[in-house]
Amino acid sequence: AGAHSSPWVLGSCTCSGNGKWDCEQHACLIDGEMIDAVNRGNYGWRAANYSHFWGMTLDEGIRYRLGTIKPPPVVMHMNELMDTNEQLPSHFNAADKWPGLVLEPLDQGNCAGSWAFSTAAVASDRISIHSMGHMTPALSPQNLISCDTRNQQGCSGGRIDRAWWYLRRRGVVTDSCYPFTSREKDSASAGRPCMMQSRSTGRGKRQATQRCPNPQTHSNEIYQSTPAYRLSSSEKEIMKELMENGPVQAIMEVHEDFFVYKSGVYRHTPVMAGKPEHHRRHGTHSVKITGWGEVRTPQGQTQKYWVAANSWGKHWGEGGYFRIARGANECEIETFVVGVWGRVSMEDMRRRK
Structure with missing residues (x-):
C-alpha cells in the first residue's frame, strides 16, 4: 500500500496512512516509523504499510482484529500428549500432503472472532482429512459467533475450548449455508440471533432445525468433532501431530509490530521499546498452523519456523499466511496447541461415495 490517504477523524485527532496523529493520546495501528525501523533492522522479516488498517488506532486493532480469550488455568494445564523422538523432515506443508483438503486463509474483518475462525478452519481441515476427502466442508465461523453464546462474546472475543465443546455437542453447518455477516465491528454479533439449531435424525446424523440463512444453499447438515486434545509444547510433538493428522490450532500473543508483517520469519522486535507505553500493546489471538520449515540467515545460522494461516484475508502477509520462529515459543505460540x-462414521463415508 502507499503511504498517503485522507485522514480518519477520532474526536479532535486525525490519523493518516503514514501513522501520524496530530495529538499524542492515541497510537496508530499503522506507524510509519515502526515500519521503517523493522525494514532497516536485521530482524529476518519485512514490514508493509497496509491501507486497510489506515485510520485504526492500535487499541482498536487489538480490540477488533484478534478476539481469543485465554482458557482458564484448569484448561491451560490439561494433560499433554507426550513428546516424540521420531525423525521428521526439515520442511512440511499440509496442503501438499492433502491437496484440496486444507482451507485457504479466512478473513474475520473487524470482528474479534479469531476464536471462531481458527476453530472452524481446523475443524474443516480435520474432517476433510479424516474422511479421506469424502467430506470437504468449509465450516461456518458465523454459526459459532451467533450460536455459541454460553460464556462467549461473539465478535468481542471467545474461548477456543468452549468453541470445541460446541462443535462436539451441537455441531455447525457450512459457511455456504450460514455465511459470515459480522465483518464490521459495528455490526458485531449483537442483534444477530442464532439462526441454526441442530437435532439428531438417526444413525448419528444431525441436521439443523431451520433452513440455511443463505437461501441458495439447501444442505443444512451439521458437522461435529470429537473432544479437542492438547499437544505437548515440544515442537517435535506438534510437528508429528501436524504431519500425521493435519493442521492444528494455536493461541499466540500479537504485538504491535505483527500487524505490519509482510514476509520472512517473524519475531517480535524491540523497535517500539523507546516509545510511550500506549505504542506497545498486545492481545491474544488464535491461528491455524499448517506446516514448518527452515532458512539460512545471512550469518549462516539455521532459522526454524512454523507456517500458519491467519484470518486477516489473503492480502495480509504471505498470501494470508505468516512464518514465525519455531522451537523458541515465540509470542507463546507453542504454549497451548490443540x-x-x-x-x-462409516455411514458418512458410504453416503458420499
Whole structure:
C-alpha cells in the first residue's frame, strides 16, 4: 500500500496512512516509523504499510482484529500428549500432503472472532482429512459467533475450548449455508440471533432445525468433532501431530509490530521499546498452523519456523499466511496447541461415495 490517504477523524485527532496523529493520546495501528525501523533492522522479516488498517488506532486493532480469550488455568494445564523422538523432515506443508483438503486463509474483518475462525478452519481441515476427502466442508465461523453464546462474546472475543465443546455437542453447518455477516465491528454479533439449531435424525446424523440463512444453499447438515486434545509444547510433538493428522490450532500473543508483517520469519522486535507505553500493546489471538520449515540467515545460522494461516484475508502477509520462529515459543505460540478429529462414521463415508 502507499503511504498517503485522507485522514480518519477520532474526536479532535486525525490519523493518516503514514501513522501520524496530530495529538499524542492515541497510537496508530499503522506507524510509519515502526515500519521503517523493522525494514532497516536485521530482524529476518519485512514490514508493509497496509491501507486497510489506515485510520485504526492500535487499541482498536487489538480490540477488533484478534478476539481469543485465554482458557482458564484448569484448561491451560490439561494433560499433554507426550513428546516424540521420531525423525521428521526439515520442511512440511499440509496442503501438499492433502491437496484440496486444507482451507485457504479466512478473513474475520473487524470482528474479534479469531476464536471462531481458527476453530472452524481446523475443524474443516480435520474432517476433510479424516474422511479421506469424502467430506470437504468449509465450516461456518458465523454459526459459532451467533450460536455459541454460553460464556462467549461473539465478535468481542471467545474461548477456543468452549468453541470445541460446541462443535462436539451441537455441531455447525457450512459457511455456504450460514455465511459470515459480522465483518464490521459495528455490526458485531449483537442483534444477530442464532439462526441454526441442530437435532439428531438417526444413525448419528444431525441436521439443523431451520433452513440455511443463505437461501441458495439447501444442505443444512451439521458437522461435529470429537473432544479437542492438547499437544505437548515440544515442537517435535506438534510437528508429528501436524504431519500425521493435519493442521492444528494455536493461541499466540500479537504485538504491535505483527500487524505490519509482510514476509520472512517473524519475531517480535524491540523497535517500539523507546516509545510511550500506549505504542506497545498486545492481545491474544488464535491461528491455524499448517506446516514448518527452515532458512539460512545471512550469518549462516539455521532459522526454524512454523507456517500458519491467519484470518486477516489473503492480502495480509504471505498470501494470508505468516512464518514465525519455531522451537523458541515465540509470542507463546507453542504454549497451548490443540488437535481434534472430525466425527466421521462409516455411514458418512458410504453416503458420499
